[in-house]
Amino acid sequence: MSTTSALEFSNLPTDTIGKIIEKCDLKEQLTLRKVSKDLRSLVDKQKIAYKSITIYLTDSYISCVYNDKDVVYASENWDKNEMPIETSIISNDDYVKIALNDLSIALKNPKLRLDDLYLTVYNSPDEEETLKIGHQKKERKESEKYRVWSNGSKQLTAGYYFGFFPSEFLMHFKRFVIYKWRVDKDFLMNLRALFSTSINFDSCTVESNEGENGSEYLESFCEKVGSGRDVIYCYKIPDDSNKMLEFKLYGCQMIIEKKNF
Incomplete structure (x- = not known):
């Protein structure tokens, strides 16, 4: 030009x-x-409203397929000779930051209506973990470690990756199931902020691998209203006189619900 x-x-x-x-x-x-x-x-x-996003994470590059357009992010010295000619290749030593920025732009689109979102992490040649977001289907694949389905209502089931999703994306879901290795104060504060402002949120179940339910952190911003087997903490949502978040603890499980006073 x-x-x-x-x-x-x-x-x-x-x-x-x-x-x-x-x-x-x-x-x-x-x-x-x-x-x-x-x-x-x-x-x-x-902000194109993509219907399908597929992400492949490897040690040497990140591949993102937006609808049917393949984009590969890699370092400047990465060998790109084997890639198809139609693939768009972004070569930069800071390629991870660039890829995450592009994904953030796509996921923050308020018009986003994904049919499918796949996140595949290759930990070794024989092992992969896949996060799939899409409409509920009959087939069940063992490689799909996390699933999200949508059949009138929406649910997100996730583990370690939960914290990487932008809040604009999480706002679309009504229900959550989160598998967390450790429930800490920052995690609970982030959930409180998300669920307090989301107009779609109904409930969330948190399973802790360490057996901790975060009760000591809840006491810093909630009122304890139950004891014994069922321990309940309540948080009044600011600027909403009729709504509260209820945190109910069962051993290493926490159930969070938005309720009326």
């Missing part, structure tokens, strides 16, 4: 540039984001 054509493009009205960006495919949009800060901002405002 010549200097003259670049200037002509940049001088177009913002609405016109937005319409051009909207018609670009993913690879073209990613290219435009590198041109200038203004173009990056305009591209990010378009």
Whole structure:
């Protein structure tokens, strides 16, 4: 692209540039984001509402398939000769940060209506863990360690990866099942902030692998209203006179529900 054509493009009205960006495919949009800060901002405002996102994490690169567009993020010295010619390759020694930023932009889209989200982590040639988000299907794959299904209501079941999802994405779900190695104060404070502001939240079950239920942390911001076998803590949601979060403890299990006073 010549200097003259670049200037002509940049001088177009913002609405016109937005319409051009909207018609670009993913690879073209990613290219435009590198041109200038203004173009990056305009591209990010378009925020394509992807229906399918597949993520493959390996030791040497990250592959993301947005709808049917394959983007590989890798270091500058990574050998890309074996990749298909239609694959968009982003080479940068800070490729992990770039990949996470692109994923964050996609997942924060308020118009997001995913049919499928796959996250596959290759720990070794013989082992993989896959997070699948999509509509409930009959087939059950052993490699799907975490599942999310949607059949009128929405539930997210997750473990270690839960903390990596942006809150804008988590706001879509009504119910949660979280497998946590250790329940600490930061984790509970983050849940409190998320569930207090979400208009969709109904309930959450937290299972702790260490056998700790976080009761000592709940006492710092909740009122204890039960004792004995069923220990209950209540947190009144600010700016909402009729709603509270109820934390009910059963051994290493915690059940959180949004209830009326």
